[in-house]
Amino acid sequence: MLLEVIAILLIINMAILIHEMGHAIAVISQNKHAKAEIYFGSSSKEKKLKLSLGRITCYLTIALSAFCRTSNIEKLPPITYKQRLIILIGGPLASLLEFGTLYVTAQYISGVAGNIIINIAGASFFLFITPLIPFTYPSFLGGGPSDGLQISNLIKENRKQRKAV
Structure with a gap:
């Protein structure tokens, strides 16, 4: 039972990470100087695994929530309406792409591995x-x-x- 709970938490966290990476990739694609940070749980950096991927830094722990923010926003020009919209859509779009990829992949893999993949796909669709x-x-x-x-x-x-203009 404990192993199942751990597996479920890891599946959820993997799907959340991909969702937040969608936001982070959208952030750094808007400006070549932009940097993004992903936080699992609270905005604290303590007692979290730090993972740096170029201009994206992740502070990982087991959590049911996460968020992405631009870490150096004060050094960047103000973001436009379209840029903000792209950043907001980036997370759900990444989750949709993850779902599609994993769903198709699961059709070709059987057993425990196939079950894990289809469960991650389900979590991605939910996200x-x-x-x-x-x-x-x-x-x-x-x-x-x-x-x-x-x-x-x-x-x-x-x-x-x-309307005001």
């Missing part, structure tokens, strides 16, 4: 759909706005600005 729903996460999942809520607010703000 594609759920964050697109506009809501605020409960406090035990970080308490922040979902990607969908941020996208919705960004679109509303952009409409207001266009």
Whole structure:
């Protein structure tokens, strides 16, 4: 039973990492000087595994929530509406790509490995759909706005600005 719980947590964390990497890749693709950080759980860097991948740094632990932020935003020009939209869509898009890739792969692999792959694909699909729903996460999942809520607010703000002009 303990092994199953650990396996489930690892599957969820792998799917979350890919989702957040989608946001991080979108951040660094917007500006050649941009750097992104991914935090699992809280924004603390203590007692976490640090993984650096070029301009992306991950602070990993076992958690049910994670977030990505631009680490050097004060040194960069303000991001545009389109850039912000790309960054917000990057996570769900990465989850969708992960789901598709793993779902197809699982069709060719049987046994335990196939089951693990199809479970990661399921978690990825969940992380594609759920964050697109506009809501605020409960406090035990970080308490922040979902990607969908941020996208919705960004679109509303952009409409207001266009009407004002």
